[in-house]
Amino acid sequence: MSDPTKQIDLLVVDNIQTFVGQFHILEGVTVTVPKGSITVMLGRNGAGKTTTIKSILGLTPPQEGRVVFNGMEIQGKRAFNIANLGIGYVPEHRAIFRSLSVLENLKLAERKKGDFDRHSEFVFGLFPDLKRLYKLPGNHLSGGQQQMLAVARALVPDNKLLLIDEPSEGLAPILIQQMMEAIKALSETTTVLLVEQNFIMASQLAERYTIIDDGKSVKSGLMEDLVHDSELIHHYLGASIKTREELEKAHES
Amino acid sequence: MKAKNKKPLIIIAAVIVTAGVLALLYITAGQQTFIRTALSGLTLGSLFFLVAGGLTLIFGLMDVLNFAHGSMFMLGAYIGWQLYTNPTFIFGLLPQVLAFASGVLITPIIKPYLIRWKVPEYWIKILPKIGYLLSLLLFFVSFIGLDILGLADTAMVAATTATAGDALAEISVQEPLAQYWFRPILIFISGALVAFSTSKPGQKSEFAPKEKMIRKLIIPIALFILAVEATFIRETAPVTILLMNGNWRFIIAIIVSIIFGFAFGAVIEITLIRPLYVRPTFIIIMTLGLSYVIRELVQLLWDPLAYQMVRPPLFAQRGKAASLLEWLQNGNATIDIVGVTIPTYRLFVIALGIIMFIFITILMTKSRLGMIIRAGVQDPQMVEALGINVKAVFTVVFGLGVAMAALGGIGAGPFLPIQPIMGDHYQTQGLITVVIGGMGSYGGAFVGAMILGMARAFGDYFALKYSLSTAIAEASTVIIMIIVLLARPQGLFGKKE
Ligand SMILES: Nc1ncnc2c1ncn2[C@@H]1O[C@H](COP(=O)(O)OP(=O)(O)OP(=O)(O)O)[C@@H](O)[C@H]1O
Ligand SMILES: [Mg+2]
Secondary structure (H helix, E strand, O other): OOOHHHOOEEEEEEEEEEEEOOEEEEEEEEEEEEOOOEEEEEOOOOOOHHHHHHHHHOOOOOOEEEEEEOOEEOOOOOHHHHHHOOEEEEOHHHOOOOOOEHHHHHHHOOOOOOHHHHHHHHHHHHOHHHHHHOOOEHHHOOHHHHHHHHHHHHHOOOOOEEEEEOOOOOOOHHHHHHHHHHHHHHOOOOEEEEEOOOHHHHHHHOOEEEEEEOOEEEEEEEHHHHOOOHHHHHHHOHHHOOOHHHHHHHHHO | OHHHHHHHHHHHHHHHHHHHHHHHHHHHHOHHHHHHHHHHHHHHHHHHHHHHHHHHHHHHHHOOOOOOHHHHHHHHHHHHHHHHHOOHHHHHHHHHHHHHHHHHOOHHHHHHHHOOOOOOHHHHHHHHHHHHHHHHHHHHHOOOOOOHHHHHHHHHHHHHOHHHOOHHHHOOOOOOHHHHOHHHHHHHHHHHHHHHHHOOOOOOOOOOOOOOHHHHHHHHHHHHHHHHHHHHOOOHHHHHHHHOOHHHHHHHHHHHHHHHHHHHHHHHHHHHHHHHOOOHHHHHHHHHHHHHHHHHHHHHHHOOOOEOOOOOHHHOEEEEEOOHHHHHHHOEEEEEEOOEEEEHHHHHHHHHHHHHHHHHHHHHHHOHHHHHHHHHHHOHHHHHHOOOOHHHHHHHHHHHHHHHHHHHHHHHOOOOOEOOOHHHHHHHHHHHHHHHHOOOOHHHHHHHHHHHHHHHHHHHHHHHHOOOOOHHHHHHHHHHHHHHHHHOOOOOOOOOO
8 A cells, every 4th residue: 555656456447338228327437446445436426436336346237448357357247257256345325135134134245155254253343233233134224234234244255346335325423434434444455446425534535536527537546636636626526525624624633 | 113013913903804704604604614614725725825935936036927837837737747647758758858958057167168269259149049040950850750749648548547557558668779869969969059059159258267167067967877867767767657656656746846847947037038027028928928838738748638646545545534643554535633524635735835835934034045035036236246146046036936836736636637727727816816915925925825715615615505606706816805905005915115
């Protein structure tokens, strides 16, 4: 993590074009994710961030362009094959399995027998609440707990890369803090591609950023450069970010 | 929160209504009639459940209403009946079935090499088509001159002369090996060509690791060896089976029906349903059409006649058993239950339904497959994103559902006349059951099936008693469905959308 020039790219999304049904949603998105760090995708609502993540995973396969993971072209392969290469996914809107218990949600994510046992200590260390709740069905959890479970689920198998889509969405401030700590902790061992609308959180976590606007990637670089470039922030992220005061306050602390 | 409090209320209400209805029936019919009618209701209910259980599992996971389910029930009955009465037909075709399957199942072995094969762009599209065409050609050539109808006839003859007692007399000769040997070989190649085409030679975006080659070899090689074996025992195996004790023969018939149902369901899902998931209404029309194709095929093979399957010895002895133990020792056809004479085979069918319900419950709540199914009902995409091959799970679930229907078919074999239309009634009742129980709920299917079975049995009883038309009994199930739908549009155990 120390010297960016030495990093190799774990994931390269190279100019992908994706159609959902007849709609041309992505019209050239390029994202590179260096190994061992957090990269964040920023952009307004409906910009195409989620679609980019789903295109990487093969849930909405890109028609054009390349996706290279760990040196292997993965575009066009089936989603479960892509996931089994070592990619974990935390979907937006806390898509946990509501009819399964917490434990079952975690067990389901196993790729090899014993995945859960090996990682349960780490997972419950990050989210102690889940240990207490592990017999409850998913639909009895609060929104925050569901979000924790969605992240925890991605930590059960050995993943090289985690795709995390808006983990702070709809969380109370105290839970946002906890979520941030958790993501920081898991990024020590795993590379992360994050989508985050909460700019404060994004700026504190991520090393690099890519801005997606209207289905295209328009800018990318180091996060520390972006936080000082208020013009850029307002031009592309405008409505979706907090006021400058809030931003400053966050950076003072 | 509201939903949580409502559930016990509904269950209490349902229990009270059920108890009330049963008490009323008990009083009006009297103890003896009540027990007899209730047991025949449970028998029907069991069969309804065996059809509805598969329907609801399939619908829950894949949103597919299989209108060929009743035909698959019927097919299960025919296959089991064939094995039980005279397996000449089954063993005559077995080598080809096994050889074809073995050929198709080499896919995971050859695919890693084929997709890495450097094929010109143009040929990537053409090669699979050539493969499929050649495969089809060889498939048909492998059957040329084989007297399939003759093979099928043997069981027909055996069935109609069963009273003569000597089933072995009806064993017909199979084609001599000297003429037969090329068939399994051709059809193996035909299967291998399917494997070639589905592997998509040259298609680099396909994914197939070369790992675990040894493990992938096991199944096709095992099947191939079995195919060779089956080629040599075409004539002796039917004799061996017919010389067996009838109870064992019946157990084998059940197992064969289940295996057949699973394989048939899996093949139908892969070839006919999978391409249509994006067009759900087409699936309904396709399965409806399929049910007619199956029926016509069966009529072609075994004529549109009704056969009576001889009950296995455990249920065939004359005389009434006084206790369960006595029945199991002597194999009586009827048993005395608190003064009422009950055919023992009914108890078997009821047990079959209950065992299957327990099996599904354990499968769904305790196994990993069950977990995947429950998760897939809600969000198949997310299941796939966890690294689980959802398409394969669909195939397995469809196979399981059809296997259950086939089990119902052979279970009903000694109880219903075996004929091409025997599944139609169960198809309708199965669908009504699923609607009453709640789409996708196997518990609901069980309760719904039992309610319908009881309604039918008591409907018949009262119709007879008051000399009304038996159509009333048939209508009663629809009336129950309408009442349930008005009170709870999602069905008794269904989840609100
Ligand atoms: N299934 C679909 N059919 C039609 N349009 C879709 C579909 N899915 C997404 N879109 C459109 O694609 C665009 C990008 O959607 P996407 O969900 O990727 O955006 P996003 O950047 O993740 O937004 P958000 O911040 O709201 O999550 C949006 O305009 C959306 O309306
Ligand atoms: Mg989104």
